Amino acid sequence: MRPDGWIAAGEARAERNVGDAPPEAPDGLVLPEPLWGAVRAAYGEPGRAYHDLAHVGEVLRRVGEVARDVGWRRPREVFLAALFHDAVYVPGRHDNEARSAELAREAVVRWLPGEGLDEGLIERLILLTARHGALDPADVGEEEALFLDCDMAILGSDAAAFDAYDRAIAAEYSAVPPELYAAGRRRFFEKLLAAERIFLSPYFHARLEARARDNLRRKLDAGA
Known part of the structure; x- marks a missing residue:
């Protein structure tokens, strides 16, 4: 979905008050209704048997485990990266992660201005998911490794x-x-x-x- 279509879908869902409640975000971050509507629209596209909101929920569960047992230095950015990391998913395409990162940045700029979020970190975490199975521990920082492992925990x-x-x-x-x-x-x-x-x-x-x-x-x- 193109960013403009994705934004319109989110705003339309917000106007209709359609969808389940968003997941609880850390450190007082509140997800605006249009942002959550856009996320639901993205993950609700046809053909998603695995890369859907259930998968996002499982990744966020793992993120929560790390928060409890280890802690995150930038928990809000990690949360948003998990929320958006598969927002674009077309089987076989090689730009899903780049397009998902673009949507994440667009969402932060449009709906979360003034929150002091590190947009570059959110993008970097999402882009790294394109390299699952091709990285060594020395290639990434501690929090990057934890984030990638949250996504791979299903294995x-x-x-x-x-x-x-x-x-x-x-x-x-x-x-x-x-x-x-x-x-x-x-x-x-x-x-x-x-x-x-x-x-x-x-x-x-x-x-x-x-x-x-x-x-x-x-x-x-x-x-x-």
């Missing part, structure tokens, strides 16, 4: 949740011939397993690394 979930995630990703790529999709998925799983670490932060590495590797090996053994 270390229990087997049932992981399998549901895997089916949902396949549904999003249903237009791709099955043999091509399966080959690409195998390459991605093999790349993750070949890495020294799947999770970049000590926090998630200690909690989820072993289970993530078990899930990936199980899928590969099953012919994923």
